[in-house]
Amino acid sequence: MATFMSLSDAIAANVRDGDTIAMEGFTHLIPYAAGHEVIRQKRQDLTLIRMTPDILYDQLIGMGQVKKLVFSWAGNPGVGSLHRMREAVESGWPRKLEIEEHSHAAMANAFEAGAANLPFAVFRGYKGVDLPKVNPRIKSVTCPYTGEVLATVPAVRPDVSIIHALRADREGNVLLEGIVGVQKEAVLAAKRSVITVEEIVDDFGPRNANAVILPSWTVGAVVKVPGGAHPSYAQGYYKRDNAFYIAWDAIARDRATFLKWMEENVMSKGPEAFAAHARRFAVAAA
Amino acid sequence: MTDYTPTEIMTIGAARLLGNDDVCFVGIGAPSAACNLARLTHAPKITLIYESGTLSTRPTVLPLSIGDGELCDTALTTVPVPEMFRYWLQGGRITVGFLGGAQIDRFANLNTTVVGPYDNPRVRLPGGGGAPEIAIHCGQIFIIMAMGQRAFMDKLPFITSLGHGTGKGSREALGVKTKGPTQLITDLCIFEPDAATSELTVTTIHPGVTREQIQANCGWPVKYAENVRETPAPTETELNVLRDLHARTKAAHAA
Numbered sequence: 001m002a003t004f005m006s007l008s009d010a011i012a013a014n015v016r017d018g019d020t021i022a023m024e025g026f027t028h029l030i031p032y033a034a035g036h037e038v039i040r041q042k043r044q045d046l047t048l049i050r051m052t053p054d055i056l057y058d059q060l061i062g063m064g065q066v067k068k069l070v071f072s073w074a075g076n077p078g079v080g081s082l083h084r085m086r087e088a089v090e091s092g093w094p095r096k097l098e099i100e101e102h103s104h105a106a107m108a109n110a111f112e113a114g115a116a117n118l119p120f121a122v123f124r125g126y127k128g129v130d131l132p133k134v135n136p137r138i139k140s141v142t143c144p145y146t147g148e149v150l151a152t153v154p155a156v157r158p159d160v161s162i163i164h165a166l167r168a169d170r171e172g173n174v175l176l177e178g179i180v181g182v183q184k185e186a187v188l189a190a191k192r193s194v195i196t197v198e199e200i201v202d203d204f205g206p207r208n209a210n211a212v213i214l215p216s217w218t219v220g221a222v223v224k225v226p227g228g229a230h231p232s233y234a235q236g237y238y239k240r241d242n243a244f245y246i247a248w249d250a251i252a253r254d255r256a257t258f259l260k261w262m263e264e265n266v267m268s269k270g271p272e273a274f275a276a277h278a279r280r281f282a283v284a285a286a
Numbered sequence: 287m288t289d290y291t292p293t294e295i296m297t298i299g300a301a302r303l304l305g306n307d308d309v310c311f312v313g314i315g316a317p318s319a320a321c322n323l324a325r326l327t328h329a330p331k332i333t334l335i336y337e338s339g340t341l342s343t344r345p346t347v348l349p350l351s352i353g354d355g356e357l358c359d360t361a362l363t364t365v366p367v368p369e370m371f372r373y374w375l376q377g378g379r380i381t382v383g384f385l386g387g388a389q390i391d392r393f394a395n396l397n398t399t400v401v402g403p404y405d406n407p408r409v410r411l412p413g414g415g416g417a418p419e420i421a422i423h424c425g426q427i428f429i430i431m432a433m434g435q436r437a438f439m440d441k442l443p444f445i446t447s448l449g450h451g452t453g454k455g456s457r458e459a460l461g462v463k464t465k466g467p468t469q470l471i472t473d474l475c476i477f478e479p480d481a482a483t484s485e486l487t488v489t490t491i492h493p494g495v496t497r498e499q500i501q502a503n504c505g506w507p508v509k510y511a512e513n514v515r516e517t518p519a520p521t522e523t524e525l526n527v528l529r530d531l532h533a534r535t536k537a538a539h540a541a
Contacts, residue, residue, distance in 0.1 A: 026338050026367055027353025051367070052352075052415075073415030077351035078314060081412070089410045101399075104337060105376065105419040108368040124376055125419045127460045128395075128448035134404045148461070179338045179353045181367050212366075233355055242350050242539040 002172020002216040007271040010221035011037040014192045019159040022049040026181030031164040033228035034196050036266045051107045058082040064094035072107045083252040106153045111182040113155035114189025125151040161190035164229045168197045172216035178235030180212050196225040198237050290520045292473035298520045300430045300471040306331040310382045314352050316430045317384035326527050337416045339365045348535040375423050383424030389439050392506045394449030394467035397442045414446040421447035426465040432473045433503035440505045450484035492517045
């Protein structure tokens, strides 16, 4: 049931040490503000799930809070590597990162299976490739009708899913539009959820009848955080801060530079800093 | 004659292979440049699909990332990511998958996962993303990659996506019915799989490039087709449109 909370209370109440967490967003609507609150509250031994981990997960990994990463493509898109993740995998700093690696098709199907309350996902995939040799969770099943061998992966069932959406109404129904990724599935598959939104409105008003809406009785904590997706973007509110994604490459390359940046921009800042970001990057929302 | 770079002739060579009837699953980077160049020149009706769920998108600048707002704003419609992979890709509705990669072997298998042992890698690459299933579900695959000894490997440390496996018949043996890689466009030449063996074979060499240069940038003994042709040089229009696109993109991403 939707409960309006502050960001720090929402994270404190829903994220525990050792949790499995999905902070989803497919380039669009990545929940940076909420992720930074998880960093500030120093939650440990986390298992993070996401199809396309980018800078936010690089930050959590670099701060030593992550035990395991479940993913299908990890990088700074169009820019290069995630240097903090690479260092954790290649040389175990600040701690060795366990990885469970899939393809996008597998992860998308696994989120859907979680939302559908199925134990696993079945799909045509992984033919002639090496990933099943190094990931024992990739298995197969024989179709009872045709005899075809199909790939399977376990359903994604996070302890908590965290997403950023465009708007919530006063009852806590949540609206997403644009590139919607697997956020709906992530919330429906999880035991608990934290949803940050750009604004809270009396009524959604005229909208596309097919807009993605999570009804209030399917969501947990709802938190108003304007700019909460920055440096990613919120369709109709502000654009992607591509310059930041490019700048991150140099920040993350060196341990000391990274730690200093985190101290100055995350550890010693509160969620209100994001409202300022939002104003800086705001586009004229029609 | 107009001057052009090896990367420009690679992108232009790839764009020329696409037509109005293609429904194309576009990877980020060089594939995206080639597909949009085709759309802005000879194939205005080409259907471009990105894995973030955007169908028939017409971006005015190249996306830095697979899910940039530009792709959604200019798309016919945008579908959720699970639907993208289930109905559209696995459903067999895509004619061409356009991939890049870090490493390739002579049978066009690709590695974008790790260099060195998986559990203790020398270099951790981004991973497969959509590629393992793009490689088996699209009607055919075009690959665009610059040549070099570290990229064109005699034996890959890891196979992220299937090309022609260990040679002719490999795909069929795995129950895969699509054609797989039919074109590999590089900065020096174009390869196509040999009809009898499926080994990548040079069919077209870019102007001024020598066979010695090609071999020096390839980790296996390069085979040539019986009739090797010269790639037509980029036209002024192709170069202007491509440079314009890159200039617009650079300005947009720096903003």
